[in-house]
Amino acid sequence: MATQHAPVSTGHDEHPAHAEHTHHPNYVRVYVFLLVLLLVSIAGPELGIRWVTLITAFGVAVWKAYLVAKNFMHINIAPRYVGLVVATCLVFMVLFFAGTAPDVMKHEGLRWEKPQDWQQAQTHLPDPEQGHGEASH
Amino acid sequence: MSSARPIATTRSAAGMPTGRLAVWWVIASEIVIFGGIIASYVMYRLSHDSFARDAAETKMWIGAINTFVLLTSSLFAVLGHKAAEEGDGRKAANMLYLTSLGGLIFLVIKTFEWADKISHGHTLSSSPFFSFYYLAAGLHALHVAVGVLIMLIVAQTARRNLELHRVELIGVYWHFVDIVWIFLFPLLYIAK
Numbered sequence A: 001m002a003t004q005h006a007p008v009s010t011g012h013d014e015h016p017a018h019a020e021h022t023h024h025p026n027y028v029r030v031y032v033f034l035l036v037l038l039l040v041s042i043a044g045p046e047l048g049i050r051w052v053t054l055i056t057a058f059g060v061a062v063w064k065a066y067l068v069a070k071n072f073m074h075i076n077i078a079p080r081y082v083g084l085v086v087a088t089c090l091v092f093m094v095l096f097f098a099g100t101a102p103d104v105m106k107h108e109g110l111r112w113e114k115p116q117d118w119q120q121a122q123t124h125l126p127d128p129e130q131g132h133g134e135a136s137h
Numbered sequence B: 001m002s003s004a005r006p007i008a009t010t011r012s013a014a015g016m017p018t019g020r021l022a023v024w025w026v027i028a029s030e031i032v033i034f035g036g037i038i039a040s041y042v043m044y045r046l047s048h049d050s051f052a053r054d055a056a057e058t059k060m061w062i063g064a065i066n067t068f069v070l071l072t073s074s075l076f077a078v079l080g081h082k083a084a085e086e087g088d089g090r091k092a093a094n095m096l097y098l099t100s101l102g103g104l105i106f107l108v109i110k111t112f113e114w115a116d117k118i119s120h121g122h123t124l125s126s127s128p129f130f131s132f133y134y135l136a137a138g139l140h141a142l143h144v145a146v147g148v149l150i151m152l153i154v155a156q157t158a159r160r161n162l163e164l165h166r167v168e169l170i171g172v173y174w175h176f177v178d179i180v181w182i183f184l185f186p187l188l189y190i191a192k
Helices: A027-047 A050-072 A080-105 A115-122 B018-047 B049-055 B060-085 B089-119 B128-159 B165-190
Strands: none
Touching (some): A027 A050, A050 B165, B018 B165, B049 B128, B060 B089, B089 B165
């Protein structure tokens, strides 16, 4: 496996683009692979099997994002702290989800409940003829 | 008036050129913005059956074509970066023009798609799903439009073999916009 080195600027380069040389993989090959993954993400859900849809649509999306970040954005040869900053932001996203999801996804808790929302959930929500909107809370 | 290059353009105290550091900083903040929207969408999608019904109104093939367009434009962007590193400003500029064309095609398709949705009564306020749909896809489209504008400006200077490092910077931003769409596509068009 080829070793890649992070590009280093001398700090006095007049033309940094000339001074630094990124390792360039075969971009066309990466692109073709991304298109194959796109076809998989389209074909998978056609089977109508829930877990296949989850894997082919969302699992493949994560894979495609990884390939773009690694091969096109070259995050793998950026300084280590760049990856840490990006990862920190993703962790914040997970924390946001974990902190607010119970309020949104649950209809009752230890000392609270959402009567109207609960009722809507029980009846599988509104008749399309009466409008698309769900009641706001 | 001095014509010297700003010191921040060339210094690299952080281990990389300041411009590239700034782009990564922008991307980090964008992750929080788009991540928040996507996380909110997932919460509602999992807990409200009406989302599945409304999501069925979106056409997967339109999302798939737009994904293809953005992936292709990302290829041109990274080929532009490679050309810039080789000192070929004209080729880098041409690649950026092709990337911009991809962005414009994406926006045109999005315009027709939205016009169709609105004509069928699916507006920003018609349902929670379409509120998320227009917010997420609209914010993303705004990033595409801004990216195209910046790319055309960068291409103008790159064509004259000037400021070639900017080709990489706009490319990194463009790839991020591509990644956001990679996640929006299954969320808005596939998961029904």
